[in-house]
Amino acid sequence: MSDTAVQARYVIETPFDPAKVAEIMAGEQSCGTFTRVAGETDELRDRARATVTAIEALPAGEVPSLPNAWLERRNVRGPWRRALIDISFPIANIGANLATLAATVSGNLYDLGEVTGLRLESLTLPASYRMRFALPRVGISGTRASIGVTAGAMVGTIIKPNVGMSAVQTAALVKTLCEAGVDFIKDDEVCANPEHAPLAERVPAVMAVIRNHAQRTGKKVMMAFNISDDLDAMRRHAELVAQEEGTCVMASLNYCGFSAIESLRKSTPLAIHGHRNGFGAISRHPFLGMAYQPYQTMWRLAGVDHMHVHGLQGKFSQPDSEVVSAASDSLANMSDTVDDRVLPVFSSGQWAGTVPATWQSIQSQDLLFMSGGGILAHPMGPAAGVVSLRQAWAAQRQGVTLDDYARDMPELQSALAFFGGRQS
Known part of the structure; x- marks a missing residue:
């Protein structure tokens, strides 16, 4: 062209x-x-x-x-x-x-x-x-380096309940999730700076837990704090996260806007976790709005590092084909001189049982596999939920079905019995 x-x-x-x-x-x-x-x-x-x-x-x-x-x-x-x-x-x-x-x-x-x-x-x-626009400051390789995962899918989860917990309660949950073995945790899109857990309290409380865990284990979990707000406030929030040795901030792209995200990119070295909530309003009708490919193209020019693509066999309206295309678009280089790919983030109703479809469709493990209920609601506890996800990914790498792999893996076996029975 x-x-x-x-x-x-x-x-x-x-x-x-x-x-x-x-x-x-x-x-x-x-x-x-x-x-x-x-x-x-x-x-x-x-x-x-x-x-x-x-x-x-x-x-x-x-x-x-x-x-x-x-x-x-x-x-x-x-x-x-x-x-x-x-x-x-x-x-x-x-x-x-x-x-x-x-x-x-x-x-x-x-x-x-x-x-x-x-x-x-x-x-x-x-x-x-x-190349006249911003590049991802962290991207896929930087995210892997930050959390110490050199290969394989990265496993993440979401703070649940979405809202309502205090800063102390949120930190306690983060401690549980860190100990469960997750690589990544994020705020929900509706929890940014609420009165019951303002960022000024939540960031120091959560990061104290993450730093302590890193000192004990050598693994520093990446936490995406939702700093969606006006630009001046987002800059202040990002500075607080950086001061507390955090590595990532999250923003609701559609409601913050291109200019705010571009300016945020210029002012922070932290990974920007781009949440696409609201994208359905401009994408669901086949003759209105835009598809994900041009959407992610423009947000990548703003300098985001991660992009949500929803999940296969998930709880939202998109067909699996759209999720696959979205992930492929995120993993496609737009430059011929640098690696400017962004990390595709799979979420929405994801658990061990949706891993095979993800692997078979994407054929890549350069992704962040986010599971809320699949971890937090696991009948054997959150740690078993994380283990079940890692077992499901191991089964894919070995070319083994989940049922066969689960025979000697109680965590995966329990997940298949519990969540599988709830799938319609």
């Missing part, structure tokens, strides 16, 4: 000729509007206008996917034609500006009167352009 343009692919639905709609999209998101204006010279258009590079027709729809008052006012009816559209946007229009990149490849396109559906499916950047 050209080093001077970014390439975006869309799926659209429209009652009009898709080729004409594609040109409207290209004009709207570059130098044009609904009519030619003064100053929009041929020279300017040649230099700055986006270019439609491909159109692929898809089967038409029987009804419009989304309501459209603009079409209703004009009494426009179907057929509702669908197509894949590729558009090339000049980088010179955008610069190394993440907010403007997002506004260019999505922006007002969702509101166009000519469409009854539009979704950003992919975003491809030249490697040289990618």
Whole structure:
């Protein structure tokens, strides 16, 4: 692809000729509007206008996917034609500006009167352009080094109950989880700086436990403190985590925003654990919003180190194919000179029984396998829950079924009996 343009692919639905709609999209998101204006010279258009590079027709729809008052006012009816559209946007229009990149490849396109559906499916950047943005400060290799896991899947868990515990109670649970053998612990996305456990109290209490555990065992568990807030507060919270010798902070990406995460990346050396909560609002409809590939592309430019991808056979709505694609996207290099992959984080209803599907689909153990109930609700206790997960991963490496491997492994055997009976 050209080093001077970014390439975006869309799926659209429209009652009009898709080729004409594609040109409207290209004009709207570059130098044009609904009519030619003064100053929009041929020279300017040649230099700055986006270019439609491909159109692929898809089967038409029987009804419009989304309501459209603009079409209703004009009494426009179907057929509702669908197509894949590729558009090339000049980088010179955008610069190394993440907010403007997002506004260019999505922006007002969702509101166009000519469409009854539009979704950003992919975003491809030249490697040289990618290098104008932040890289992950820690990434996969740095996370492994921090927690002392050189190979194999990393095992993590989530503070549960989600909210309600005091700082002292949270620290006590972290102590239990550290002793259980986890590599990684994170706050829930709804627990950031609550009155019953403010970060000013929670961070020192939790890190005292983690430091003590590291002194006794040599293993320093990575804790992702949820610092989601306004930018000034996030910087203060990150500084506190660093002062207490923490190694990771977490942020709710969609609600903090690109600029806040970019600025946070510049101000902290800690790993940034990117939580995608709210992504379903922009991804679940097949003709609205965006797919995970362009979504993670832009967040990686902000400099995150970890990205949530949900989990296989989990509790959320995504089909397993989307989870697999998301993990593959996270593990794909965007640069041809450095390793800029981010760590895919599997979570949501994960336990020992979902490990085989994960391994068979991803064929990589460069991942963080997060299990809440699968650890904390294990009938033999949290330590057995962690052991059951490690046993499940060992079975995959050896090519043995879980049932066969569990014959001499009471922790895995108990997990299969307890959680397996609860799967619908």
